[in-house]
């Protein structure tokens with residue numbers, strides 16, 4: 001896919017090798033700077049999502065442990081009741 005950047009003045013898509021916006025003539029930010037500007041918050045967001053997923057997994061694991069304990073308790077209960 002060809003990389004595209006947008007003009008910071010008119011927000012139109014501009015090829016990354018243009019130094020000036022062909023639509024309004026505004027000097028553009030260089031594409032790698034633009035990408036870094038975009039990538040930084042996205043990286044942070046992705047990291048947050050990963051951390052959040054890990055937290056969720058840990059919470060689910062704890063809940064499963066609790067559920068497992070409950071199930072064993074119930075099974076034991078049933079077995080005891082059946083053996084009476």
Ligand SMILES: [Zn+2]
Nearest residue numbers: 007010021024
């Ligand atoms: Zn423009």
